[in-house]
Amino acid sequence: MRLVRTDFTVDQVIEKRTQLLNELFEEVPSGVGKGGITKLSKEELLELLEKGSEWSLERGYGTKEDLETTEEMGRMKSADPKMVSEKALARGKPQLGTLGAGNHFLEIQKVDEIYDEAAAEIFGLEKGKVSVMIHCGSRGLGHQVASDYIEQMEKKYGFSHLPDRELVNAPLNSELGQRYFKAMCAGMNYAFANRQMIVHWVRASFRKVMGTDEGMRQVYDVCHNIAKIEKHNVDGELKTLCVHRKGATRAFGPGHEETPERYRKIGQPVLIPGSMGTASYVLVGTKKAGEISFSSSAHGAGRELSRTAAIRQFRGETVAKELLSQGIEVKAASWKGIAEEAVPSYKDIDEVIKATVNSGIGKVVAKLKPLGVVKG
Amino acid sequence: MEKKYEFLDHTADAKFRAYGKSLEEAFVNAAAALTGIMFDAEKVEAKTNKSIQVEAGDLKSLLVAFLGEFVYLLDAEGFILKKVVSLTINKKGSGYRLAAVAKGDRYSDKNEVLGDVKAVTYAEMEIKEEKGKCWVQVVVDI
Structure with missing residues (x-):
């Protein structure tokens, strides 16, 4: 999972969006x-x-x-x-x-909401500007x-x-x-x-x-679905462990030596993507995550509907049209791929974020909404 | 005509059940289901032959290895499967040996990719063998 911030405004990007998506589609093949x-x-x-x-x-x-x-x-x-x-x-x-293919994507996003001004500034995220996410x-x-x-x-x-x-x-x-x-x-x-x-x-x-x-x-x-050798506190004792993060991503709190220096004071950026039509979130790791989840957080919305059920219920062309009416342009290698990734196929990302925040394993920094999506 | 395979619901991945009068036929139809996830097999031409040989300690591993060959051949050689035209399974020592011939084509832009199968898994795998009526159930990671 990778996130890039930009200085482009939403209007600047929307004006050239189709061209941008075509170019990205050519440059980054599925x-x-x-x-x-x-x-x-x-x-x-x-x-x-x-x-x-x-x-x-x-x-x-x-x-x-x-x-x-x-x-x-x-x-x-x-x-x-x-x-x-x-x-x-x-x-x-x-x-x-x-x-x-599958759930992999390249997304042009709008920084839609900032919840933590100080952290957002350090991450370089500004409301109304554009970001790019790569999965x-x-x-x-x-x-x-x-x-x-x-x-x-x-x-x-x-x-x-x-x-x-x-x-x-x-x-x-x-x-x-x-x-x-x-x-x-x-x-x-x-x-x-x-x-x-x-x-x-x-x-x-x-x-x-x-x-x-x-x-x-x-x-x-940051990677997800991997295992890493890390030091964690277990019953008051510092132990070297192999932390398996399947369906999870790393979320180091403030002060961790493995977090890039520029973020060390506030904690590691945590990237949680939603589905094509909803939102993705940037969180920051917490000290509590170190105490209760071996510094781990959810790695995405998670599917709710099987791909076969999604294909039965949705047509790729219709899904793409609906998304466009919501301000999201999609360019994909196959219509079936779009149908599979249709919004109702995933759990509500807002609920996933709420659960993450309520449990204390992450603090919300920013909400990113898709403007354009390239799917393999 | 009896159905060769059907897709079943699975939240994150793709699940199918393939049928046959014999285990061999069920394996052949499992390969058809697999290629059906990736391409419109009807549109794939039978231009080249591939011979497949795999060995395994038990039938489930044999099926994983057999289907895994097509996932590998697509990624490594750009080979897309149309159908398996012959297949035999024999006992070998304490395990099994499978030999098959598959027909297909090299990938080109005319073959729309419907789904990218990344791995064949053991999850929810079942192999039922009865006289004259067999089926295999497979979940593939997509």
Whole structure:
């Protein structure tokens, strides 16, 4: 998940919105089936899996400042590309620089409401201005890593004692557990590098259509659906833990050493996307999250309706028309993709945010409303 | 004609049940359901052949590995499946061996992508084998 702030006003962007979306759609392909624009050698991919965002930066994608506002500076040092199978590499090679499909998106948003002036100012968010949100991950490579290690863990540790075969596991400090961890970190690096390239093309698209990309500064980039080694207080004792965040994202409170320096005083930015037609929120992590949720928060609205049910109920064309009447323009690779992501398919994001705030694991900073959406 | 497969409701992912007179036929129809999530299979041409060979310790892993091959072939080689034309499952040691021939095409812009299957999972997986009536249930991550 990545968020970029801009100096553009809503009016400026709406005037050129169609052009902008077309440009973004061209520059950032969904990559399903045909892959991305970049032709990668295996050696380059291995280097990318080791270096993450640094790899992209070395090739001219983005700025050093982007890395400073990326979790782990965009590079998981524990990554070991040798732990990634040939199959996973083959899936990852053509997909670099692509968005993917499903719930992945690229969104032009309006900063609709500010709830915490001080934090918003530090994050660079201003009411009435435009922001850009990017949601995509490690693509097929990450999924293949998971499939490969599920198979190996089943063979080594068995699954007959588990209520669900998907819960197969290995002790973290076993040889297999460590190999998987290092491969997963390589997957994170792929995601970091990918979003780093995409943010570059987002800037290029704005430069082409709006004449400038000045002020397009990255607010933050943070992973979800990953496991991380972190220190947490357990019954008054500081312990090193492996925190699994599935359906969750990290939410460090004020003063955490892993939060970028510019945000350390107030806490880590937490990015929670909603559905296409509603809103996304920027929160800030709290001390309480450290006490009750191992510094974790929800990572999105969550689906309420199955994709099949959504397709039965909604037509992509109609959904797109309705969204346009609400001021949201959508450009997608397939109509079916739009139907699947129709607003009623998701839980009410406002309720999700309310629950998050009421439980104390996050403080709301800003509400972002979509103006334009690119879907793979 | 009896239905080959049907989609069932699943909140976050795609779930289907594929039928067949034999286990082999149910596997063939599961591949048809899978490609139905990704493309309009009717429009896919049968230009190239792919032979698939997978081995696994049990039938569920065999199905995961078999369907996983098509997810892999799409991402890595741009191969889109039209249909599986032959398929055999044999016992091998304590496990199983599957050999199949699939027909399809290389992805091009004329093939609209309907959905991107990222992984085949064990979630809610079921394989029912009765004489003359089999079905398999699969949830794929999309």
